[in-house]
Amino acid sequence: MSASDDMVIVDARRLLCPMPVIRVQNVVKKRPPGTRIKAICTDPGALSDIPAWARINGHTIIETLSGDDEHIITLEVGGP
Amino acid sequence: MTKQYKAAALISGGLDSMLAARAIQEQGIYVEGLNFFTGFCVEGHTHAIRKKDQNRPKRNNALWVAEQLGMKLHFVDVIEEYKEVLFNPKHGYGAHLNPCLDCKIFMVEKALEWIRENDFDFIITGEVIGQRPKSQRKETMPVISRESGAGGLLLRPLCAKNLPATIPEQEGWIDREALFDFSGRTRKPQMALAERYGFTEYAQPAGGCCFLTDAQYSVKLADLWKSRGTKEYELDDIMLLKVGRHLRPKPEFKVIISREEGEGKFLQGYKNQYVSLKTTSHAGPLALLDGQLGPGDLELAARMVARYSQGRNAEQVELEVREKDGSTRTLSVTPIPPGEIQQGWQL
Numbered sequence: 001m002s003a004s005d006d007m008v009i010v011d012a013r014r015l016l017c018p019m020p021v022i023r024v025q026n027v028v029k030k031r032p033p034g035t036r037i038k039a040i041c042t043d044p045g046a047l048s049d050i051p052a053w054a055r056i057n058g059h060t061i062i063e064t065l066s067g068d069d070e071h072i073i074t075l076e077v078g079g080p
Numbered sequence: 081m082t083k084q085y086k087a088a089a090l091i092s093g094g095l096d097s098m099l100a101a102r103a104i105q106e107q108g109i110y111v112e113g114l115n116f117f118t119g120f121c122v123e124g125h126t127h128a129i130r131k132k133d134q135n136r137p138k139r140n141n142a143l144w145v146a147e148q149l150g151m152k153l154h155f156v157d158v159i160e161e162y163k164e165v166l167f168n169p170k171h172g173y174g175a176h177l178n179p180c181l182d183c184k185i186f187m188v189e190k191a192l193e194w195i196r197e198n199d200f201d202f203i204i205t206g207e208v209i210g211q212r213p214k215s216q217r218k219e220t221m222p223v224i225s226r227e228s229g230a231g232g233l234l235l236r237p238l239c240a241k242n243l244p245a246t247i248p249e250q251e252g253w254i255d256r257e258a259l260f261d262f263s264g265r266t267r268k269p270q271m272a273l274a275e276r277y278g279f280t281e282y283a284q285p286a287g288g289c290c291f292l293t294d295a296q297y298s299v300k301l302a303d304l305w306k307s308r309g310t311k312e313y314e315l316d317d318i319m320l321l322k323v324g325r326h327l328r329p330k331p332e333f334k335v336i337i338s339r340e341e342g343e344g345k346f347l348q349g350y351k352n353q354y355v356s357l358k359t360t361s362h363a364g365p366l367a368l369l370d371g372q373l374g375p376g377d378l379e380l381a382a383r384m385v386a387r388y389s390q391g392r393n394a395e396q397v398e399l400e401v402r403e404k405d406g407s408t409r410t411l412s413v414t415p416i417p418p419g420e421i422q423q424g425w426q427l
Contacts, residue, residue, distance in 0.1 A: 014349040016319065018117055018140050022155045042349070045140070052143045057152050 010039040017045040035077045086110045086200040093141025095282045096206030103237040113153040115142040118162040120291045141283040176298035180215035188228035202233045210264040326427040333371030361398035364389025386415035
């Protein structure tokens with residue numbers, strides 16, 4: 001995990017779901033509302049799981065980008 | 081003002097836990113879901129590595145269930161803590177390396193910790209008496225309640241009427257009469273309740289939700305423990321057991337050979353941790369070598385990998401050998417004849 005300005009990067013490459021979701025969840029817990037988190041994943045399942053997890057837990061998906069080998073999901077932490 | 085009671089539901093992603101959670105929501109209780117990740121969980125995505133399983137939905141069933149029920153879901157990473165459950169199950173293993181009863185006790189114990197930390201009132205599970213031969217029997221239900229420490233705070237809505245009343249029932253937080261008396265292996269009552277709740281889609285049970293109930297997987301795990309002389313493992317170790325063809329020609333090393341493109345792609349992610357082999361003269365699999373190789377072992381492994389390539393009938397097959405540091409060299413071998421691959425090598 002690394003942070004640049006107000007964006008937190010979660011490197012979830014090579015991890016199979018639900019590990020990418022768990023990594024994102026653990027970062028979200030420690031960040032205030034409004035923080036943007038970018039998850040870089042290789043498991044295409046993350047494209048459905050991270051948005052689903054975000055929806056049910058009150059966070060907002062800003063963008064999803066899907067490449068051949070990597071998928072990037074950006075979300076914004078919601079309120080409690 | 082009436083207190084809003086809150087329950088934590090253990091959500092596996094299957095129908096029973098989905099019904100149990102909905103039954104309690106129906107009584108006006110606020111419910112959030114918990115899903116424990118041990119590393120051995122059967123995930124749609126693991127299956128989706130393989131092309132033959134590409135049509136399976138790429139979704140996590142626990143998340144999907146939570147979304148259908150309109151509730152939050154919390155994943156709990158128990159990979160490290162779970163090792164003790166697996167290494168020394170007090171109540172023993174099931175048919176394979178599945179410590180189902182200890183696992184259930186452990187998960188309810190973790191759920192108890194969670195409700196205490198998060199100010200929830202009780203725990204619910206989708207257990208049904210007689211549904212599972214090891215962990216869901218009339219005799220094991222009180223064992224789980226007692227040994228987890230949850231006691232009367234553990235409610236099983238689907239079979240509650242067959243069990244003594246729990247605290248939420250005794251205290252009137254919920255109406256016991258509106259709970260159920262399911263028992264046995266039949267799925268008919270669950271299907272009928274699903275229809276009543278309007279659930280038209282749900283995950284079908286297909287051999288349980290844990291790889292430890294799988295005979296072949298358990299053989300590979302036992303082999304891993306034996307070959308290393310210890311039961312300790314990392315997440316990558318147990319993930320790799322889910323993928324590829326595993327052959328151990330000698331006690332000191334094994335070869336993990338991808339069975340198709342999806343698995344090759346997955347194994348490629350491990351090439352900085354293992355020496356890898358890839359056929360270059362013919363289309364073929366990617367293989368990882370796990371263990372200590374002695375004189376002649378690399379060639380033996382290469383001949384095995386060549387056997388599973390398009391060059392299986394060729395005189396010579398060329399392979400790229402990649403060391404963990406990224407350095408490569410070429411090896412030319414004759415594919416091993418099928419008769420020389422001994423049955424005992426296959427894990």
